[in-house]
Amino acid sequence: MRSNDVLGFIFADTLDDKVPELAATRTMASIPIGGKYRIIDFVLSSMSNSGINNVGICAKSNFLSLTDHVGSGSAYDLSKRRSNLTLLTPYGGKNFSNYVEIIYNMHGYIEHCREEYILISPGNVISNFDYTQLFDFHAKHNADITFLYKRRVVPAGYDRPITFDIADDGKVKQVFVAPGNTDEVVNHVCGTVLIKKSLLMEEIRKALSLNELDIKRLIQKSVEKYSVYAYENKGYTAVISSINSYFDFNMDLMKKSVRDELFNPKRPIYTKVRDDAPSRYGLDSKVKNSIIAQGCVIDGEVENCIISKGVYVGSGAKLSNCIVMQDTKIGADTKLNYVIIDKDVTIKDERSLMGFDSYPIYIAKKSVV
Amino acid sequence: MQTFPKQEVVAMLLAGGQGSRLGVLTKKLAKPAVPFGGKYRIIDFPLSNCVNSGIEAVGILTQYQPLILNEYIGNGQPWDLDGMHSGVNCLSPYQAIKGADWYSGTANAIYQNINYIERYDPEYVVILSGDHIYKMDYNKMLEYHKEKNAACTIAVIDVPLEEASRFGILNTHEDGEIYEFDEKPEHPKSTNASMGIYIFSWKELRKYLTDDAELENSSHDFGKDVLPAMLNSGERMFAYPFEGYWKDVGTIDSLWEANMDLLDPNVTLDLKDIYSRNPMMPPHYISPDANIQNSLIADGCNVEGNLEFSILFSGVTVGKGATINSSIIMPGAVIEEGADVQFAIVAENTVIGKNAKIGQSPEEVENRDNWGIAVIGENTVIPENAVVKAKEMIDSEVTAK
Numbered sequence: 001m002r003s004n005d006v007l008g009f010i011f012a013d014t015l016d017d018k019v020p021e022l023a024a025t026r027t028m029a030s031i032p033i034g035g036k037y038r039i040i041d042f043v044l045s046s047m048s049n050s051g052i053n054n055v056g057i058c059a060k061s062n063f064l065s066l067t068d069h070v071g072s073g074s075a076y077d078l079s080k081r082r083s084n085l086t087l088l089t090p091y092g093g094k095n096f097s098n099y100v101e102i103i104y105n106m107h108g109y110i111e112h113c114r115e116e117y118i119l120i121s122p123g124n125v126i127s128n129f130d131y132t133q134l135f136d137f138h139a140k141h142n143a144d145i146t147f148l149y150k151r152r153v154v155p156a157g158y159d160r161p162i163t164f165d166i167a168d169d170g171k172v173k174q175v176f177v178a179p180g181n182t183d184e185v186v187n188h189v190c191g192t193v194l195i196k197k198s199l200l201m202e203e204i205r206k207a208l209s210l211n212e213l214d215i216k217r218l219i220q221k222s223v224e225k226y227s228v229y230a231y232e233n234k235g236y237t238a239v240i241s242s243i244n245s246y247f248d249f250n251m252d253l254m255k256k257s258v259r260d261e262l263f264n265p266k267r268p269i270y271t272k273v274r275d276d277a278p279s280r281y282g283l284d285s286k287v288k289n290s291i292i293a294q295g296c297v298i299d300g301e302v303e304n305c306i307i308s309k310g311v312y313v314g315s316g317a318k319l320s321n322c323i324v325m326q327d328t329k330i331g332a333d334t335k336l337n338y339v340i341i342d343k344d345v346t347i348k349d350e351r352s353l354m355g356f357d358s359y360p361i362y363i364a365k366k367s368v369v
Numbered sequence: 370m371q372t373f374p375k376q377e378v379v380a381m382l383l384a385g386g387q388g389s390r391l392g393v394l395t396k397k398l399a400k401p402a403v404p405f406g407g408k409y410r411i412i413d414f415p416l417s418n419c420v421n422s423g424i425e426a427v428g429i430l431t432q433y434q435p436l437i438l439n440e441y442i443g444n445g446q447p448w449d450l451d452g453m454h455s456g457v458n459c460l461s462p463y464q465a466i467k468g469a470d471w472y473s474g475t476a477n478a479i480y481q482n483i484n485y486i487e488r489y490d491p492e493y494v495v496i497l498s499g500d501h502i503y504k505m506d507y508n509k510m511l512e513y514h515k516e517k518n519a520a521c522t523i524a525v526i527d528v529p530l531e532e533a534s535r536f537g538i539l540n541t542h543e544d545g546e547i548y549e550f551d552e553k554p555e556h557p558k559s560t561n562a563s564m565g566i567y568i569f570s571w572k573e574l575r576k577y578l579t580d581d582a583e584l585e586n587s588s589h590d591f592g593k594d595v596l597p598a599m600l601n602s603g604e605r606m607f608a609y610p611f612e613g614y615w616k617d618v619g620t621i622d623s624l625w626e627a628n629m630d631l632l633d634p635n636v637t638l639d640l641k642d643i644y645s646r647n648p649m650m651p652p653h654y655i656s657p658d659a660n661i662q663n664s665l666i667a668d669g670c671n672v673e674g675n676l677e678f679s680i681l682f683s684g685v686t687v688g689k690g691a692t693i694n695s696s697i698i699m700p701g702a703v704i705e706e707g708a709d710v711q712f713a714i715v716a717e718n719t720v721i722g723k724n725a726k727i728g729q730s731p732e733e734v735e736n737r738d739n740w741g742i743a744v745i746g747e748n749t750v751i752p753e754n755a756v757v758k759a760k761e762m763i764d765s766e767v768t769a770k
Contacts, residue, residue: 035652036668259654268649273447275647277640278407278667278680280632287661293652294408294668308652 001139003051003132007115007197010043011102012059012066014122014191018157018241021362022342026065028240029057029123032325032343034253035293035308037271038069039240041076042126042262044085045269047119048076050131053083054113057123058106060090069272076270099215100207107201118200122191126249127237128262128269137231138194141170144226145199148192150237153185154178157241162189162216164230172228175220187230190239199226236261247340247360250306250323253291276309284315293326300330314349321357325365339363373454376426376489378511379571380419381482383475384412384499385432390620393746393764394716399431401499402438403624404699404717406631406640407665407680410441411618413645414504415497416448416457421642422507425455426489429499430478432471435461447646460485474589480578486571494574496567496591502627503564503615504638510568510609517545520573520604521596524566524611536562537592539608547606550597561608564615567591573604614638625714625742628680628697632663648683648700658689674704688723696728699747712759713743721745722753729759 012029022031029040040057047055055078059066066087070076073085088106096102103110110118119131129148138146147164154161164187165174178186207218222228236258238249252258263269276295281287286301295310300317307313308325314332323340324330330341331349338355341347342365351369355361363369388400395403401412412429419427427450431438438459445457460482462471472478479486479496486494493514495507505524514522525539533554539561540549551557577595581587587594600606614637616627630636650669655661660675669684674691681687682699688706696710701718704710708721713728721727728743743757746764757763 254654256654259651263651265650269651270649273647275447275642275644277643278665278682279653281661281664281666281676283663285661287655288659289657290655291652292655292666306652 001117001135003135004053005115006052006117006119006131006135006194007110007113008044008047008052008055009110009118009120010040010055010057010123011099011120011191012040012057012063012123013061014124015157015241016062019243019246021243021364022246022340023062025062025365027059027062027123029059030063030066030069031240031246032308033126033240033246034250035291035306037269038065039126040066040070040123041269041271042128043121043123044070044073044076044078046127046129046131046267047121048078048270049267050129050135052119052131053078054086054115055084056086056088056106056109056113058088058102060096060102063087063089071272075272098213100204100213100218103200104204104208107204110197111201113197116196116198117194118197119194120191122239124240125190125192125237126240126262127233127235128264128267129233129235129237130267134192134194134231137170138229141229142227143229144195145222146194146229146231147172147189148233149187149189149230150233151185152188153183154188155239155241155245157245158188158190160216161186162219163187164189166230170229170231172223172230175223177216177220187232189230243340243360243362244358247323251304251321253306254289254304274309282315285313300332300334321360323360342367345369373488373490376424376455376491378424378426378493378495378507379486379489379491380415380424380427380495380497380507381479381486382412382415382419382427382429382497382499383478384429384438385472385478386500387433388500388619391624392621392762393744394621394624394714395434396746396764397434397437398747399434399438399499400619401429402441403618404682405502405618405624406628407682408647408667409640409643409645411502412438412441412499413448413643414502415499416450417643418503418505418507419495419497420448420450420644422505422511424495424507425450425452426491427457428482428485429457429459430472430482431459431461432478435459441646443646448644455489458485474587474594475591476578476581476595477589479574480582480589483575483578491571494569494571496569498565500617500619501565501615502618502638503611504613504643505566505611505615507566507568510566510611513607513609514568514570517607518605519568519607520570521599521606522568522609523547523596523606524564525561525608526564526611526615528560528562530557530560533557533560533562539563541608545607545609547600547608550592550600552592561610563592564611565617567596568609573599621714621742621744625697625712629678629695631665631680632678650683653681656689659687674706682717691721694730705753713745713757715745716747716749718747719745719749719751721751722755724753725751725755725757727751727757731759734759 012027016023072079078085279296282299288303293309299315300313310327316333325343328345335352338360347369384401388395450457538551618624653670656673667683673689674687686703696713705723707724711728734740741760
């Protein structure tokens, strides 16, 4: 099977409700991350770099920031004669709460696309993954359905996580929908799956007619009927499922190994371009162990921070362990520790805010402190 | 034939010169494509000025080493110059029935592309050059040109009297009408230096270009031939005074100075609304061992060393204990551990080996005449512990020896 025979499909609002602050005005997929990206950039770039030409993004509400960010898809090379990025927002006023109805609602789009397969991805995964590995595995095992999984402790935020019991060759023996989290390392599935479009729609239609609207139950039943396989993503992967996992991922970027893997120059992560000048460090600036995007002016002290595009840090200000989103202004002599500051915030001179590593403080978009 | 919507103004950007005074920096690169200011190339400035002035048709005249320049301009999308019936085109010399000609002078380059200009049926043509750093609204100059009912308007900047003899000086009447050109005068009568920016009414320019092309002993140059011919025929020619930052970056020293100007809070040039092609790189990382003062850093850099009064372009790596002072490090260069780079320009993808010493500060040189900026050309590997003195120019051919 060839990559151009696979339709990419992303759910932009996966686990929105687990990061209510960050997702108050946006979808999970369009949360700013890593200084210049949005979460969806990683999945979209991975799909584009894997040779997928056609991607649909499904969002149920709050999608202004998402549409603004991905635009026509040209930043991801997904806007050409034979490649497209399509935003699927609720139409006909229908808004469903379960995946069976949501997918059915998109059947017009899914069936209209010329690809034979569909690769579904949640919108909260961060990984620079070569999906062609998954396609090859799927073809080699003549599988009907192949899930991507990760060996890890189920992250906080997954209320009914799906875990697999897997045979040595990758065949799925059993699907568990665990009622709670443990500290045990398991085969965690967070929603990336490859399947023939026709098979998906057949199963969804059947489920609808039987009024079985739980997609997790559907996955459990599919193991009995079809040849279901699982492929392990052995690379670096983060999922955002709480404000803590959001904070931890950003801090992970200080590790060279993580940066080298996520930002592999042969498989770049694309994002919407903004014409920012290079960042400017003032005479009294002091920056240690931090990620700084372009367009910033840094006159103060910054340590263990992620500073996004167009941020101003005033002289005498002292920031540690903070995530500062784009175009925020931080006044002179202000002290901040473990604070997540959203876009366009103004923090005036001589303010002092302290969170804790297990409980970072969050400052909402456009606030004035 | 496809018809083009009329454009009131067409800009023609002269980008064919070799820029030999930039030495190893322009060995494989046209001067307008030389990197500037941490993420730009020189040509981004006139191109962004065009777009910000509402000029939608821009012809770039290329001749010397056009590969990188052509690739960089591409379809013009980063500058919004990818319109359906307008936008940017790279115009290189071509073969025609009469034969094939290189562009023999600046005026000849425009003459050979009369067809390109006429497609748009313009009223005015702006002639720009690709080796100046400035921000300017060409619209204001055009308004002035119309107001004066001029055939030609030349932008001028006030320079200090003692430097005036380095420039082409325009002597004008009180109303701004030019009565004399004075190329690099020993005793300048005024301080109005030409910025190399011309607006012509197209009908007049077309006539003078055609006349000039007939002259066998003409060098087909705007400054030497076309402008004097217009003046001698009594055409209305005006000087348009420009106020703001403007710098010719045709030499190593001026290129270095213009970059350093970006670090000077007293300099008025701001980089807002200058567009460029952006490389896809993550934000830069500053390690716990780094020390950074008064510098510009672009995306994709990894800094573990010490930086002062310097500019890092995208994707530069600075190793532990390396020191960079008053220098410009172009995209993809690697400065290894313990290296010491001072008053230097290091070109793209060059590697400075461990503990190498590149360049010297003016204080370290006994005879100030021997001091200058050290330059390392692109794709050069400087071995460990090597020493490159002030004013030296090194490239991969030198290191191979």
